[in-house]
Amino acid sequence: MVRDFITSHSTLWNGKQVFCLATMGLFSGDGAGCAARLLKGYGAEILGGLHLKMPDSICDIKLLKRSPEEDRALIKAADDKIDHWAEKIKAGEWPEEGLRAYHRLAGLLGQRLWFSGKTKDYSDKLNISEACVGCGSCASLCPMGNLSIQGRKAVAGGRCTMCYRCLNSCPKRAITLLGKKVIQQYNCDMVLKNGR
Template sequence: MTGIYMSGTGNTEHCIKKLMGIIAPHDEAIPIESEDAADKIAVHDTVILAYPTQFSNMPYMVRDFIRNCHLLWAGKKVFCMTTMGAFSGDGAGCSARLLKKYGAIIIGGAQIKMPDSVCDSKLLKKSLEDNMRIVKEADEKIENIGRGIVREGKYPQEGLSFVSHLAGLFGQRLWFYGKTAGYSDKLKIGSSCTGCGICSRSCPMGNITVTAGKAEAGDRCAMCYRCISRCPQKAVTLLGKEVVEQCRFERYC
């Protein structure tokens, strides 16, 4: 088994690693941006694919990855896992449907509620205590999923049904589809930037360069919020105008 994940603020990384620690403790989960992510799929027959829900959809970076690896999916058993701040409808189903087109066998889906990662919006922001409780509940859910898989070979089927498809579509995706239809060119870097380069080194897309002591964003932002959550100056924003809270999984443990 192998695990491939996209994670901006660490929620999804935590969830996939926790699950794999239970069901496949000797196998590893690696970031989607790793050079050998495609090679891992080629040599394993079972893959856990995990990513954060974005506007009740899978991030474009994940769609792009699935498409780029289209020759590798035939006959692979894939478990689709998504994390979300509140609601994803069929967040797991979005990748499952595309993977099926390329011949993958979908063995299950899981949708795990985690703290919200949109650092520059007040919407969905919770107290530290509430976020710690959310992580605890997520951990318990993952432990249950893991036990079901190990003891009975039973994978959950969250987000894969027709009803979930309708919920995701009408709940959000139809109205916000444009936001995830490609990479974003909306990343903004404010005047407080000191050119330290943390954002550039963190970006999974290589979308940020530092020139003459100032970071500059290109048009291939995956909206993961990693740079925004790490900038010491809180100089980076995307959907909102100012950083409300830098969201990092480590803060909730």
């Protein structure tokens, strides 16, 4: 999705100064670097890169789920990191997370070799179970217009970016993607309640 955005707007980047900020669930070896390399190829000047660990939206893989308290702690740590680097940037020092050769190697060994097959293209692997009641919530939320209601049931096309928005909002937990069952839906309001 990011690659498509950058390449389809390739004429925009020449001469632009860009700071690459990548969010991640567990690990992002060179998330900022992947975008930076592409942008650089189109003539952008890369000022720096920063990786922020955030609550993970993938709600059908148990390994990736944390409690609301743990998610709040992650958001607080991300806020603190942003504050820290904002001060440094004001003083002229930019972070270089994801931009170095060793980050690239870490991204290759820790991510792309294992997951690129799953995330390289848009997905047509969304499963919608019989529990669907055709409420339309998922279709109205999908940023790709990938879902429609046909015969009082949600139907998916082949343009899913795996953002997990529909999985986290379905009142019947009827949608799965990478896993077989929705374990815990990520709810931003719940996480931020009593938060910072």
